[in-house]
Amino acid sequence: MNKGLASGLVLLTLGLGCGLLLAGVNAFTAPTILANENQVKYDAISEFYDLANYTILEESVDGGLVDTLFYLSDTGGTLQAIVYSVKQYGYQSNVKMLIAISSDLSVDGYKVVEQAETAGLGSLSVTYDFNMDGVIIPDLSAFDSISGATITSNAVKACFSAVFERAASDFGGGM
Amino acid sequence: MNQKENFFKGILKENPLFVSVLGMCPSLAVTTSLENAIGMSIAVFFVLVLSNFLVSLLMSSKKIRELVKPVRIPVYIVIIASLVTVVEMVMHAYVYPLYISLGVFIPLIVVNCIILGRAEAFASSNKPVDSVVDGMGMAAGYGLALMLIAFVREVLGKGTLTIWGSLQLDLHFIFDFLRITPLDMFSKPVGAFMTFGFLLATILAISNKRQAKLVEGGDKK
Numbered sequence: 348m349n350k351g352l353a354s355g356l357v358l359l360t361l362g363l364g365c366g367l368l369l370a371g372v373n374a375f376t377a378p379t380i381l382a383n384e385n386q387v388k389y390d391a392i393s394e395f396y397d398l399a400n401y402t403i404l405e406e407s408v409d410g411g412l413v414d415t416l417f418y419l420s421d422t423g424g425t426l427q428a429i430v431y432s433v434k435q436y437g438y439q440s441n442v443k444m445l446i447a448i449s450s451d452l453s454v455d456g457y458k459v460v461e462q463a464e465t466a467g468l469g470s471l472s473v474t475y476d477f478n479m480d481g482v483i484i485p486d487l488s489a490f491d492s493i494s495g496a497t498i499t500s501n502a503v504k505a506c507f508s509a510v511f512e513r514a515a516s517d518f519g520g521g522m
Numbered sequence: 523m524n525q526k527e528n529f530f531k532g533i534l535k536e537n538p539l540f541v542s543v544l545g546m547c548p549s550l551a552v553t554t555s556l557e558n559a560i561g562m563s564i565a566v567f568f569v570l571v572l573s574n575f576l577v578s579l580l581m582s583s584k585k586i587r588e589l590v591k592p593v594r595i596p597v598y599i600v601i602i603a604s605l606v607t608v609v610e611m612v613m614h615a616y617v618y619p620l621y622i623s624l625g626v627f628i629p630l631i632v633v634n635c636i637i638l639g640r641a642e643a644f645a646s647s648n649k650p651v652d653s654v655v656d657g658m659g660m661a662a663g664y665g666l667a668l669m670l671i672a673f674v675r676e677v678l679g680k681g682t683l684t685i686w687g688s689l690q691l692d693l694h695f696i697f698d699f700l701r702i703t704p705l706d707m708f709s710k711p712v713g714a715f716m717t718f719g720f721l722l723a724t725i726l727a728i729s730n731k732r733q734a735k736l737v738e739g740g741d742k743k
Contacts, residue, residue, distance in 0.1 A: 354593045365604035372608050376615035383618045463626040
């Protein structure tokens with residue numbers, strides 16, 4: 348057999364073996380990872396609202412930047428707020444955030460829950476005040492970018508924009 | 523070289539961080555807290571020991587070695603990348619806060635020169651047991667160096683010492699006693715370079731002094 352081909356086959360076999368190993372580990376860890384991610388989301392939502400006063404309905408959506416909607420209804424069943432799980436690619440990673448919109452179409456809160464942006468620049472998005480609290484949609488003029496992390500800031504802005512585009516219709520109205 | 527020497531060379535004589543100055547980028551980035559350094563050390567230990575073992579095992583057969591030789595670097599990368607992905611998945615599932623804290627530096631272990639360097643320089647031409655001992659020594663040396671840098675940076679930069687999770691020592695009373703505040707600079711990249719520089723200079727000074735003493739002793743004899 349051609350020596351180069353044999354070397355390639357060794358590499359291929361090794362790759363397949365490693366793939367199997369990773370599939371096995373993934374089968375073990377995937378449910379825990381999913382549970383962790385959900386926990387992070389609910390912890391973040393509880394920073395905006397007292398979850399004891401609401402019932403939460405979760406809906407996954409396909410296409411676009413928004414992937415999940417959390418409908419928060421009060422004890423009477425009236426829809427009070429929607430929390431959007433939305434993500435956009437930033438400088439070097441997905442910037443995933445939660446944006447809470449109340450029924451009067453204002454921003455109740457937001458939080459970056461997942462990112463792996465540049466430490467000390469894009470990573471500041473986790474605690475940065477983008478000046479969007481209380482803003483009535485679709486006004487993005489108050490948005491304050493992180494100095495030195497334009498691409499990460501643009502990703503966050505795109506997340507707000509994606510939510511603002513659909514929030515009114517999600518509450519049953521139209522814009 | 524016996525196994526004891528093989529193990530301890532990674533900690534002192536051939537310390538990957540303070541002697542070979544390898545794997546600097548993640549080392550300086552993750553040493554903002556002792557907990558990060560411990561987490562990174564455990565991850566590197568797992569990857570380095572297992573990659574050394576697997577590479578050595580693969581290269582121990584003459585036939586396979588001949589086949590692997592032309593594609594050995596991709597082979598090392600496949601092995602190391604798989605082990606790093608295992609570490610990443612396990613950390614993501616079971617030590618989530620640490621996973622978030624280490625962030626992008628976990629996948630970057632794949633391109634850590636120490637791991638690739640030991641695979642090529644040692645594991646590929648030594649027995650599996652020797653390679654495992656070498657990996658353990660190198661990982662221990664790297665881990666101790668990380669922890670030393672993190673210790674200095676966290677104490678001086680934040681006035682705390684985070685060992686794991688909520689197990690944290692508050693050392694602000696020392697700063698209060700000295701009537702100063704922790705220097706935030708040590709938590710920043712500039713502090714990482716300064717700490718590394720000072721520690722490297724100190725270690726070199728001690729080592730040079732010891733060497734001079736040894737030479738002096740040799741001359742007298």
